[in-house]
Amino acid sequence: MWKILVVDDHPGNRELIKEMLKDYAYCDVAADGDEAIDKYNLSLSDKRYDLILLDIAMPGIDGLEFLKQLREKEEKFGIYVGKGTPVIMVTSYKEFCYDAFNHGCDDYVLKPMVPDELIGKIKKSLLGKRK
Amino acid sequence: MKKSTESKEKLIAQNGMELGLKPDKYEQILLLALEQTKQDLHLLEDSIQKNDFEAVSSLSHKIKGMFANLRVQKMANSAQIIDSLARECAALAKINEAFAVLNSEYEKLINTFIGS
Numbered sequence: 692m693w694k695i696l697v698v699d700d701h702p703g704n705r706e707l708i709k710e711m712l713k714d715y716a717y718c719d720v721a722a723d724g725d726e727a728i729d730k731y732n733l734s735l736s737d738k739r740y741d742l743i744l745l746d747i748a749m750p751g752i753d754g755l756e757f758l759k760q761l762r763e764k765e766e767k768f769g770i771y772v773g774k775g776t777p778v779i780m781v782t783s784y785k786e787f788c789y790d791a792f793n794h795g796c797d798d799y800v801l802k803p804m805v806p807d808e809l810i811g812k813i814k815k816s817l818l819g820k821r822k
Numbered sequence: 823m824k825k826s827t828e829s830k831e832k833l834i835a836q837n838g839m840e841l842g843l844k845p846d847k848y849e850q851i852l853l854l855a856l857e858q859t860k861q862d863l864h865l866l867e868d869s870i871q872k873n874d875f876e877a878v879s880s881l882s883h884k885i886k887g888m889f890a891n892l893r894v895q896k897m898a899n900s901a902q903i904i905d906s907l908a909r910e911c912a913a914l915a916k917i918n919e920a921f922a923v924l925n926s927e928y929e930k931l932i933n934t935f936i937g938s
Binding site for chain 2: 703706748782802803804
């Protein structure tokens with residue numbers, strides 16, 4: 692089982708993703724970027740997340756800002772582009788696609804989510820990383 | 823009443839299957855979404871009255887995303903219309919009209935899933 696952090700401000704979306712992935716992953720959840728940073732930091736002293744599913748529009752620290760901070764932190768630890776925790780954006784905003792890749796996301800899933808597409812992209816990110 | 827129960831069961835079964843969820847799990851998530859939407863609709867109404875287009879767009883976008891994910895298309899479409907109007911900074915009367923439609927769709931879902 693993979694360990695995945697699901698970051699989304701809607702409790703319904705968090706539950707939906709958890710349920711879609713229940714055969715593949717243990718999902719931890721965060722309601723915004725601030726909580727996601729706390730959970731990510733906590734995971735560093737325990738089992739790290741295999742992957743992060745990240746919404747963009749959230750109160751407080753939004754998805755793009757969280758991603759930027761995550762990649763900066765990884766860089767400080769000597770983890771460079773393409774070697775950090777895989778992040779897949781899960782959003783209904785098409786217009787942030789370029790910014791998200793520019794900030795270091797690994798993939799982009801548009802809502803409404805299609806289970807096979809989401810699971811396929813997670814597998815691609817995680818299995819590709821192990822090569 | 824029987825018709826309402828049938829449409830509820832049909833919606834749960836069809837949408838649940840499309841998402842690979844068991845009917846009881848789908849219903850549980852839909853109820854969670856409806857509960858959150860109750861708060862979001864209050865915030866949306868406030869934001870409309872304050873002419874806060876950014877908040878109106880953000881809240882309606884959030885509602886649209888959730889119900890599109892759950893394949894509840896009428897709710898998603900109604901919220902999408904408000905999002906588009908807010909992005910255009912449309913007249914308050916138009917946004918209020920669209921909000922009334924969204925509210926009405928929400929009430930229909932509440933009546934179907936929770937009862938009036």
